[in-house]
Amino acid sequence: MKKIILSCVLFALSNIAFAHGPTRQQVEESIVINAAVADVWALVGDFTALHTWHPAVKTTEMKDDKTRLLTLGDGNTLTEKLIKLDSDSMKLKYKIIDMTTIETIEFAGRQIKRQTLPVNTYSSTIKVEAEGDASKVTWKGKFYRAYMLNPPTPEGMSDKDAIAAITGVYKGGLENLKTTLEKK
Amino acid sequence: MQLNQLARRFNKRLAFFCLFFSATTFANAEALAFISNQLAHNVSVIDLAQDKVIKSISVGKNPAGVAICNQGQQVIVTSPEEKRLFIIDVASLQVETSIEVGQGPLGVACTVSGTLAYVADWYNQNVSIIDIKQKRILNTIKVGESPAGLVIDEHQQRLYVANRDSDSVSVVDLKKQRVIAEISVGDAPFGLSLSPNGKRLFAVNVRSASVSVINTETLKRINDLSVGEWPYCAVVNPAGTKLYVTNQEEDSVSVIDMKENKLIAVIDVGETPEGIDITADGTKLIVANWGEGSISIINSETLKTEKVISTGKGSRAFGRFITP
Numbered sequence: 240m241k242k243i244i245l246s247c248v249l250f251a252l253s254n255i256a257f258a259h260g261p262t263r264q265q266v267e268e269s270i271v272i273n274a275a276v277a278d279v280w281a282l283v284g285d286f287t288a289l290h291t292w293h294p295a296v297k298t299t300e301m302k303d304d305k306t307r308l309l310t311l312g313d314g315n316t317l318t319e320k321l322i323k324l325d326s327d328s329m330k331l332k333y334k335i336i337d338m339t340t341i342e343t344i345e346f347a348g349r350q351i352k353r354q355t356l357p358v359n360t361y362s363s364t365i366k367v368e369a370e371g372d373a374s375k376v377t378w379k380g381k382f383y384r385a386y387m388l389n390p391p392t393p394e395g396m397s398d399k400d401a402i403a404a405i406t407g408v409y410k411g412g413l414e415n416l417k418t419t420l421e422k423k
Numbered sequence: 424m425q426l427n428q429l430a431r432r433f434n435k436r437l438a439f440f441c442l443f444f445s446a447t448t449f450a451n452a453e454a455l456a457f458i459s460n461q462l463a464h465n466v467s468v469i470d471l472a473q474d475k476v477i478k479s480i481s482v483g484k485n486p487a488g489v490a491i492c493n494q495g496q497q498v499i500v501t502s503p504e505e506k507r508l509f510i511i512d513v514a515s516l517q518v519e520t521s522i523e524v525g526q527g528p529l530g531v532a533c534t535v536s537g538t539l540a541y542v543a544d545w546y547n548q549n550v551s552i553i554d555i556k557q558k559r560i561l562n563t564i565k566v567g568e569s570p571a572g573l574v575i576d577e578h579q580q581r582l583y584v585a586n587r588d589s590d591s592v593s594v595v596d597l598k599k600q601r602v603i604a605e606i607s608v609g610d611a612p613f614g615l616s617l618s619p620n621g622k623r624l625f626a627v628n629v630r631s632a633s634v635s636v637i638n639t640e641t642l643k644r645i646n647d648l649s650v651g652e653w654p655y656c657a658v659v660n661p662a663g664t665k666l667y668v669t670n671q672e673e674d675s676v677s678v679i680d681m682k683e684n685k686l687i688a689v690i691d692v693g694e695t696p697e698g699i700d701i702t703a704d705g706t707k708l709i710v711a712n713w714g715e716g717s718i719s720i721i722n723s724e725t726l727k728t729e730k731v732i733s734t735g736k737g738s739r740a741f742g743r744f745i746t747p
Contacts, residue, residue: 262461262485262504265714265737322652322672332672362672364694381695381714389526389546 261383263360264402268409269377271370274420279374280329280367282420286321292419293412306336315339315355322362334362346386346393356408357385358401376416378409454702455513455746456709457498458718459486460735466500467718467734468516471707471745474720474730478516482509488530488741489698492555493537495746499555503527503545510555513746522558524551531742532573532582541582543570550584550595562600566593572615572656572741574624579639585612585626592626592635594642604642608635614656614741618681619663627654627668634668634679648684650677655697656741660723661705669696669710676710678726688726692719698740703747711740 272279282292286307290296300308305321318337323330338355345351361382368375382405386396456469459482466486468478483502486509490499497519498511508528512519527545539561540553549563550570567586570593574583582595585608592612594604609628612635616625624637632654633647651670659666659681666679669692676696678688694714701708701723708721712731716738720730 262487263713263737265462334672379714 261387261398263381263383264398265379265381266402266405266409267377267379268406268413269375270413270417272374272376272417272420273372274374274423275372276329276367276369276374278423279376279416279420280326282416283365283367283376284324284326284329284331286324286331286333292416294415295408295411311355315341317355329367330364331366332362332364344393347388347391349388351386351393351396353395354385356401357396357404358382359385359387361405376413378413380405380409453495453746456700456718456740457489457491457500457511457744457746458698458711458734458738458740459489459500459744460716460737461485461487461713461739462737463716463735465735466498466511467738469709469718469732469734471702471709471720474732476732476734479735480511480516480518482511482518483507483521485737487739488528488542489744490531490533490540490742491744491746492533492540494535497537497555498744498746499531499533499540501528501531501542503529508540508542508553520558522553522555522560524553524560525549525563529741530571530573530585532575534575535577541573541575543573543584545569545571550582552600564595564600564602566595566602567591567605571613572627574615574617576617576621576639578621581639583615583617583624585615587611587613587629590628592624592637606637606642606644608637608644609633609647614654614669616657616659616666618659619661623659623681625657625659625666627657629653629655632670634666636684646684648679648686650679650686651675651689656699658699658701658708658743660701661703665723667699667701667708669699671695671697671713674712674714676708676721690721690726690728692721692728693717693731697738698742698744700740700743700745702745709740709745711738711744713737713739 290299298310309317322332340352342353363380365378384398384401386392454471458467466480470477483505485504486500488501500509509521525544525547528542529545530543542551552561566584567589569588572585580597584593592606596603608626610630612626614627626635636645650668652672657668668677676690680687692710693712696710697713698711710719716736
């Protein structure tokens with residue numbers, strides 16, 4: 240009996256990992272920085288350097304030349320993979336491939352993982368453009384909410400929660416990027 | 424008497440002229456694209472003679488799937504979040520009715536005669552057969568896990584369903600209203616397309632970055648063609664010579680020569696392309712760019728983007744969305 244229950248739980252979990260029923264969401268934030276595009280891109284376009292300008296990121300550890308393990312201030316991690324680095328158009332595209340599971344909760348009879356960020360199938364592009372003598376940095380993300388099944392959603396796992404979390408990540412990062420670069 | 428004859432002759436000429444006019448100019452002018460804007464909760468209607476948005480129609484929350492029904496007189500848009508289909512009357516460009524269906528209606532397709540619609544339910548693992556006129560669910564057919572793309576083969580009276588989380592395509596006999604075969608394809612099939620003669624079925628495998636080619640006579644998977652990262656949907660041109668596939672993570676469309684079975688071109692489009700369709704005359708390819716809320720209008724001959732038109736946030740257009 241225990242075995243049957245366990246396999247049912249595993250089956251449910253495997254479904255959660257693959258399904259993507261809810262609506263995919265978008266977040267876009269941008270900032271104008273009083274610095275030359277080359278200087279801004281030198282920081283933004285370096286996949287190994289996020290911890291040098293994002294206040295939430297403590298360290299960047301490269302797992303291979305296209306995979307970084309970010310450790311945040313709270314100790315939770317994000318593993319991200321570089322999809323495309325385009326230095327000509329100053330665009331960097333990456334996706335999250337793994338996150339720390341903070342806790343496993345039971346919801347609607349299923350085991351649900353609460354992870355570093357309340358998102359699923361996340362990919363993002365950050366780009367730099369010249370705006371006069373200054374630079375404009377735009378950070379754009381696409382993702383699903385953490386809870387992939389039918390509503391109601393567990394606390395902190397709705398579309399709104401996902402949008403709020405990513406908006407916070409982008410705003411916080413961009414503001415500090417501006418501070419860092421304008422100090423130079 | 425003479426006047427009568429003259430009038431009759433003139434009428435004949437007028438009738439001939441009208442016939443000619445409606446068969447050529449008029450038919451082209453009538454081609455419309457219906458783009459579901461998932462994050463703007465509406466549908467943009469684009470006149471493909473002028474390449475202009477002529478209306479935006481409010482539908483339910485987060486519209487996704489689109490189907491052209493009733494010989495282009497009606498359009499169905501699905502809202503998985505509202506568990507409803509919205510039926511748009513093409514003549515008035517207004518929502519005429521909505522029908523509640525299942526738990527998460529997503530993919531949708533119509534028969535040519537247009538009285539029946541087939542709707543895949545993402546959560547309920549089935550396809551509902553709906554009588555549009557009577558606004559009634561006639562039957563539901565169990566298929567695989569997370570059914571997404573649907574395509575109807577009128578000649579063989581079949582429905583093909585891509586089961587994203589079973590990595591398979593279900594073959595439904597429309598007369599018997601049951602699954603007669605399940606064909607294993609690549610990892611996570613989402614969009615489907617059928618060649619005009621119905622002999623080849625293409626399943627777009629999101630996770631394996633490929634398209635599985637199926638022989639519909641033997642119901643066997645012949646081979647897999649490599650395309651771009653995270654491909655989503657596909658369409659075959661009316662001549663049956665080319666297959667076009669949207670690649671979400673590469674912001675591009677792969678063009679495959681069907682005779683040679685190989686990739687012949689990659690077209691750059693907008694951010695995160697999803698839905699794709701081609702006009703009945705095969706000249707214009709339309710791609711919905713989810714990531715930037717626009718459509719790319721591509722010349723199918725030169726494979727160049729001729730125009731990019733703003734639609735609404737989250738342009739999805741999952742299904743066939745151009746009227747004949």
